[in-house]
Amino acid sequence: MSTIKTAVSTTEKSANKWTYKDFTWVLSLFGTAVGAGVLFLPIKAGAGGFWPLVVLALIATPMIWLAHKGLARFVLSAKKPDADITDTVEEHFGKVGANIITFAYFFAIYPIVLIYGVGITNTVDSFLVNQIGMDPIPRWLLSGVLIAAMTAGVVFGRDLMLKLTSMMVYPLVLILLALSLYLIPEWNTSMLEVAPDWSAMPIVVWMAIPIIVFSFNHSPIISQFAKDQRQQFGDQAVIKTDMITGGAAFMLTGFVMFFVFSVVLSLSPAELEIAKKENISVLSHIANTNPSPILSYLGPIVAFAAIVSSYFGHFLGAHEGLVGLIKSRSSVSVKKIELISLLFIVITTWIVAIINPSILGMIETMGAPMIAAILFILPVVAMRMIPAMKPFSTSKAAQIFTMICGLGSITSVIYGAFA
Numbered sequence: 001m002s003t004i005k006t007a008v009s010t011t012e013k014s015a016n017k018w019t020y021k022d023f024t025w026v027l028s029l030f031g032t033a034v035g036a037g038v039l040f041l042p043i044k045a046g047a048g049g050f051w052p053l054v055v056l057a058l059i060a061t062p063m064i065w066l067a068h069k070g071l072a073r074f075v076l077s078a079k080k081p082d083a084d085i086t087d088t089v090e091e092h093f094g095k096v097g098a099n100i101i102t103f104a105y106f107f108a109i110y111p112i113v114l115i116y117g118v119g120i121t122n123t124v125d126s127f128l129v130n131q132i133g134m135d136p137i138p139r140w141l142l143s144g145v146l147i148a149a150m151t152a153g154v155v156f157g158r159d160l161m162l163k164l165t166s167m168m169v170y171p172l173v174l175i176l177l178a179l180s181l182y183l184i185p186e187w188n189t190s191m192l193e194v195a196p197d198w199s200a201m202p203i204v205v206w207m208a209i210p211i212i213v214f215s216f217n218h219s220p221i222i223s224q225f226a227k228d229q230r231q232q233f234g235d236q237a238v239i240k241t242d243m244i245t246g247g248a249a250f251m252l253t254g255f256v257m258f259f260v261f262s263v264v265l266s267l268s269p270a271e272l273e274i275a276k277k278e279n280i281s282v283l284s285h286i287a288n289t290n291p292s293p294i295l296s297y298l299g300p301i302v303a304f305a306a307i308v309s310s311y312f313g314h315f316l317g318a319h320e321g322l323v324g325l326i327k328s329r330s331s332v333s334v335k336k337i338e339l340i341s342l343l344f345i346v347i348t349t350w351i352v353a354i355i356n357p358s359i360l361g362m363i364e365t366m367g368a369p370m371i372a373a374i375l376f377i378l379p380v381v382a383m384r385m386i387p388a389m390k391p392f393s394t395s396k397a398a399q400i401f402t403m404i405c406g407l408g409s410i411t412s413v414i415y416g417a418f419a
Contacts, residue, residue, distance in 0.1 A: 015236040029218045029248035031169030035310030037215035039281035044211040046264035048204035050191045057257045064216045065249035066402045070379035072241040073392035075226035085223040106321035108370035116311040117349035126284045127300040143353035168309045180259045186266035209408045210368030369410045376406025
């Protein structure tokens with residue numbers, strides 16, 4: 001008996017202690033979140049002025065941490081130690097519930113692939129025209145070549161691409177930090193001179209919640225992350241997942257919000273509106289308007305790297321999700337289903353890239369609501385309804401806050417559609 005108690009206390013002690021591996025997981029969660037959304041975040045978050053941005057910065061950390069902590073706890077609540085999020089949903093809500101969540105999960109990831117198809121086309125087009133001085137390449141050709149090249153990298157060099165994108169996280173973080181610091185001399189008071197409309201601030205913050213949800217989302221990796229912690233720490237895994245998701249949330253909001261503030265303070269409200277109308281990332285806009293040769297070339301390169309690195313992971317997730325949806329409802333061979341799914345995603349991404357819809361509009365209407373449903377609402381509903389989730393429940397205040405943020409993301413989209 002004493003041996004068992006000693007083993008448990010040792011596990012608990014190690015679960016409470018930070019290790020190098022924990023830090024690598026923090027970086028993995030960070031890298032999953034940092035993508036194209038971060039490059040469009042200043043445009044939307046700064047559109048309402050400086051003070052709403054301050055409010056968003058204050059709520060971002062608890063909002064992101066509580067949501068991802070809740071989703072990790074949801075995965076840990078499964079009976080099987082190696083259960084992923086799909087297995088957990090099926091265990092708690094049955095096969096019908098699992099099918100609904102799988103469907104929602106696919107439509108949370110698939111629109112992001114479409115967004116990256118538009119984003120990469122606009123980034124490269126802007127770079128070739130404004131920095132290189134070339135004549136514009138026909139959009140159908142440029143988008144087709146870029147999407148085909150990125151997809152080929154996923155299909156024919158999957159392991160290599162995953163390693164490369166993982167390696168890109170570290171220089172990407174350092175470059176974003178360097179750019180944030182580099183822009184400090186460009187800071188001006190134009191954003192502060194805009195008189196805040198305090199009565200409209202709640203609506204401004206409410207309408208910006210979807211872009212916060214999208215930009216800080218690292219839910220695609222949470223399932224594997226929770227499984228890994230459970231295999232190592234067993235019943236004490238919840239201590240470790242809380243610690244690591246908290247570390248990732250603080251790191252994300254620290255780095256990303258510093259970048260957002262630095263960009264917003266170096267531009268005027270009018271410039272942010274121009275970037276929105278041109279449907280380009282804030283770094284591409286800075287490259288086109290700032291005389292600095294460093295920003296002129298580094299901005300688009302960072303934007304390109306961020307979009308490409310995010311495209312690979314989300315394409316794989318969307319492809320696997322679509323294959324899973326079709327496979328459960330069809331007798332066609334798996335290889336044919338994989339090919340059909342691949343062609344569907346590539347062709348639709350190409351078509352959307354040619355049409356060139358608003359990236360911010362797509363994030364708000366297609367990406368964020370589904371992410372919010374799975375990341376914010378699902379774990380809280382499970383905490384209230386599923387007996388197995390009781391030991392993993394967060395405080396009532398945390399549940400209410402998380403639910404409000406999730407519903408805020410969804411309802412703001414509905415309000416925006418009719419406003």
